[in-house]
Amino acid sequence: MQIVVKNISKDFGKKKNAVHAIKDFSLKVDHGEFLGIMGPSGAGKTTLLNMISTNERPDHGQVIIDGLDLTKLHDRDQAKYRRNKMGFIYQSFELLDSLNVKENVILPLALNRSNKKLIEERFNYMMKLLNVENLSDRAIDELSLGQRQIIAAARALINNPEILFADEPTGSLDSKSATILLNYMQLINQREKTTILMATHDAFTASYCSRVVFIKDGVVFSEIVNPGDRDKFFEQIINMQRTIGGGNYFNVSENN
Amino acid sequence: MYRKIIKRSLSNMRDSYLIYILACSFAIGVFGILLSLGDNPSLRSALHLWQAEGSEFGDIGYGMGSNWILDIVETMSGIFAFFAAVYMIYVGGFFIKQQRNEFLTFEKLGMPQYVIVTISFFQTAIVQALAWVLGILAIFIFQKFMGMLLLYVMRIRFDFGMHISTSYIWTMLKIFGFSTLLLSVINAFRTIRILQKRKRKTLIKTRWWLRIPAGLFGLVLLFSAQVCTAFLFYDMHTISYSSKPITEVFYIMLADIFGTYLVYYGFLPSILNIMQKIRSLSYSGLNIFSFKYMKERLFQNISILWFVTELSALALALLTLCYFGYRAVYQNYDTSYPFELAANKDTVKVIKGELKKSDAKIKGEYKTAVKINLVSYYSKENQTYVRQPMTFMSYTDYKELPKRMHKGNSKINSKQFLKIDYNSSLMYSNKLSEHDIEVKNAPLIQTAKIGNSFPYGSSMHFGPMMIVPDNYYKKMPAEVTDTFYGWDFKKGDRLSHTQLEKLDNHRNAYVMKVDFASSLSKSTVEVMKNQPLKKYETGTYTQAGFLRQGNLKKRFKQGGGFYLYIVALFSVALLVALGSVLTLRVNLRDDYQSRQLRTLQKIGVEESEIKGIIRRENTLTFLLPIIFALIQAYTSIAMFDFGRHLSKNIILIYAGYVVLYCLFGLISYRISWRGVRQKFNL
Incomplete structure (x- = not known):
């Protein structure tokens, strides 16, 4: 699915207190691309993701996916589009505490009123793929943070979304859990050709992407394309972070 | 900064506080108006007939002294004040409970306990003061209107003059001071308890092994109460003099009260649980979430729902008693005194x-x-x-x-x-x-x-x-x-x-x-x-x-009017209290419950579907008590109507109560949805 973002902007607050979160922002994401969005805190990463995923409406501009301008759709149709074509992974997981693991994972399919057989099949497939079959009947508060994020990923992917949005997906995870999750995301991207948009401020996480766009103060600062070598790509990202924020924003020391 | 914290807390829960303040000011207004009628000179002169002549012509005004108005309204306002205080204490606690996490965070951040307690004390005092200001304003605005209404229902053509004496204002100020202090201290104690306990009991034990048999037993009790009511109708008609009907009434009351609780405790959650287990049902749309959500809300609100059910049944029973009592007296009067x-x-x-x-x-x-x-x-x-x-x-x-x-x-x-x-x-x-x-x-x-x-x-x-x-x-x-x-x-x-x-x-x-x-x-x-x-x-x-018999007729109409006025006032006040309790229960969700609705929206649940959940929640909260209250109140018809028949008037009285109650449900739904919308920018 090709995503074209044309001159979108978003302000928060009113009059004198207004904050320009996104200013005249344009972006193109190709089908099956794994795009990273980086920038310091408050740069507008989450706002950008929210607007592309129709969770927020831009004040101006267009978000066109496969020729369809989502900003022109009614709230109800946007919700339907979101449900059918998109998956979401958040830093805070956004799992429903009252439901158990299985119910959380199958929620998108249940919402679409898919048939029971398909629900069971997809659930078993996802649990196997993510290697968490033993967690099916657990309650959410019985899971570790890493397990919660894997379950959130399973929910995001169960209905074969064409676009996956991930907002700081590894923010709450230790490095081991983060690596597992990122490997899964890469696997999904390569196997299912799912377009992934991931906002992060972590260079290691971003190194899994095929391209990283850097934003600062609501505008595109620069972008780097993965050369095929992850270590080299990681270096490039670190350098760009230094350029943007003198290294302080990202907790990376000058000596690194 | 403390002022800012109080301001922020009041602003965050403004919808719920508004409901509470309005309900309280209504109660204060009614209480104040009732009290002010006691020493109102125009009411005294309008009702001079009752004071001077006593029981000269009959038995209706028998025993009425010269201060009867003061005596009656003081008794009535005393009863009213007691129930209003219970309401204010009970519901006032909802807000402190809602701020539990906030208080615990303040403590974690190093705020001394006494400061947190003082914050909750002043918060309550401000809310109470607001309610009193509005209530006293209502007294000034509506005293004349309520007095005129009283004279109208008593069929007295007299111009009711507004009268607020200094002693009355002093009494009201004393009550204001005392009640505000009392409620603020109670809430301060609640805050201390929260800070001492710290750990939250979020886990509700399902204990199906107990809930299922208890629910079934409750259902049996309710069913047997209905069968017994059918017998009661017959027995009141044929052997009302014997002790059997009294035994039946006693059994029905117990079976209804305990049966309803057990049904709320066991049967209804079990039904939701079964529905949730039926995959063809639960895997369809939002049911997967809403069955569990409803069950959780039901678990949380069992006692309140039961309490509201029993009070509604009591209100309906009182209305039934009042209606049949009034009708009996009226008939008796009508049959004894046909000509003036x-x-x-x-x-x-x-x-x-x-x-x-x-x-x-x-x-x-x-x-x-x-x-x-x-x-x-x-x-x-x-x-x-x-x-x-x-x-x-x-x-x-x-x-x-x-x-x-x-x-x-x-x-x-x-x-x-x-x-x-x-x-x-x-x-x-x-x-x-x-x-x-x-x-x-x-x-x-x-x-x-x-x-x-x-x-x-x-x-x-x-x-x-x-x-x-x-x-x-x-x-x-x-x-x-x-x-x-x-x-x-x-x-x-x-x-x-x-x-x-x-x-x-x-x-x-x-x-x-x-x-x-x-x-x-x-x-x-x-x-x-x-x-x-x-x-x-x-x-x-x-x-x-x-x-x-002319004078007696007049006196009868006046007595009847006064009686209707008091009953109507009490019924409306009870309705306002019950409606606001339920509305606040619906509105004051736990943080994590609110978050769940937001999550649903994030993953693509339509606004209309979230609205549907709120609607279902409101329907469940409001409909359950009134259905069970109606089932219970039916017995009171058997008790007081002596098995004659269901008259059109009693159906109208019940219908009026249900309509007003449903109106509260509707308002509650609108407020609840507005709250969710505002919170999540839906």
Whole structure:
């Protein structure tokens, strides 16, 4: 699915207190691309993701996916589009505490009123793929943070979304859990050709992407394309972070 | 900074606080208005009739002293204040509970406990002060209106003047100070408890092994209560004098109260649990979430739902009692006093003369010839043989009287007999027939229907009276013949005190001395005029010379109006309290419950579907108590209606209550949805 973002902007607050979160922002994401969005805190990463995923409406501009301008759709149709074509992974997981693991994972399919057989099949497939079959009947508060994020990923992917949005997906995870999750995301991207948009401020996480766009103060600062070598790509990202924020924003020391 | 924290907390829960403040100010307003009526001079002068004359003309105003208004309104406002305080204490706790996490965070950040407690104290004090300001404002605005309404329902044409005395203002200020301090201290203690306990009991144990049998047992109890109610309807009709109906009522009450709790505790969650387990149902749309969400909310609110159910049932039962009580008194009054003024042939001349002098505007004038004869029969009610004089009236004459005279009696045709007797019970009206009534020198009356509505009023007759077919009447002999007169007036008979004093000499027309022999035919009657009567002499009966009922009618209407006013005020206040409790329960969700709705929206659940969850939650919270309350209140109809039938009026009263209650449900839903929308920017 090709995503074209044309001159979108978003302000928060009113009059004198207004904050320009996104200013005249344009972006193109190709089908099956794994795009990273980086920038310091408050740069507008989450706002950008929210607007592309129709969770927020831009004040101006267009978000066109496969020729369809989502900003022109009614709230109800946007919700339907979101449900059918998109998956979401958040830093805070956004799992429903009252439901158990299985119910959380199958929620998108249940919402679409898919048939029971398909629900069971997809659930078993996802649990196997993510290697968490033993967690099916657990309650959410019985899971570790890493397990919660894997379950959130399973929910995001169960209905074969064409676009996956991930907002700081590894923010709450230790490095081991983060690596597992990122490997899964890469696997999904390569196997299912799912377009992934991931906002992060972590260079290691971003190194899994095929391209990283850097934003600062609501505008595109620069972008780097993965050369095929992850270590080299990681270096490039670190350098760009230094350029943007003198290294302080990202907790990376000058000596690194 | 502390001021900022209080401001922020009040602003965050402004919708819920607004409901609470409005409900409290309504209660304060009603309480204040009730209290202010006690020493209102215009009300005193409008009701002078009640104060000065006491029970001169009847039993309705009996025992009323000169301070009766003050006594009644002080008692009523005392009862009202007690319930309002319970409401304020109970509901005020919701807000502190809602701020639990906030308080714990303050403590974690190093804020001293006493500061947190002080914050909660002042927060409560501010809310209470606001409620009082609005309540007192309501008193100033609505006192005149409520006073006028009171006089209107009492049918008194008098201009109600607003009156707020300094002593009254002082009393209100004292109550304000005391209640605000009390509530603030209670909430401060609640905060201390939160800070001491810290750990939150979020985990509700499902314990299905207990819930399922308990729920089924509750269902059995409710079902058995309904079966018992059916028996009660029958028993109240047939054997209301025995102890069986009381036992039944006792059982029904217990079964209803405990059955409802057990159904809430076990049965309804089990049903939701089963629905959640049926995959074809739960895997369809939002059901997967909403069944669990509803179950969770039900678990949380069981006690409140039960409490509201029982109070609603109590309110409906009270309304039922009030309605049937009012109807019984009204019927009793109606059957006893049909004309404003009644006389017999001995006093008619004097009365007419006085009426001419008083310039009374006569609306209707009636006269009926009657015969008095001796009768003997077996009284089923007293289970004894009775011998007494009885007044006889022909069927045609009876039918010519205004409809209200025979409305309350059994219907008869021109060939049937009707025995009109006193009703020993205020509530219960016996509609069975009487048999074998022996009349002196006249054919035996084999069957007579029963009635309690006396033409010309019961006090105009010695004892029971009989409506007989015209032929029978013509042929029957009479010991005494008389003619009764009755008048209706436009705006009363206008008789002055001096005229009444003069008429007092004609209160007794004549005395009959009956000498009962071994048989009726041998018994004799002697009529004595203008002779002083030796009190309680056996076999003597006094014929009243006249009956004046206008004042009594007025007093009855005033009493009835006052009663209706109080009942209506209490019912509306109860409704407001119950409605606001439920609304606040729906509105004040736990943080994690609110977050779940936001998550649903994030993953693509439509706004209309989230709205559906809120709607279902509201429906569940409001509909359950009213359904169960109606089921329970049905018993009160069986209790007070003595098994007659479901009258149209009681259905209307219930419908009115349900409509008002549902209105609260609707408002609650709108507020709840608005809260969710604002919170999540939906």
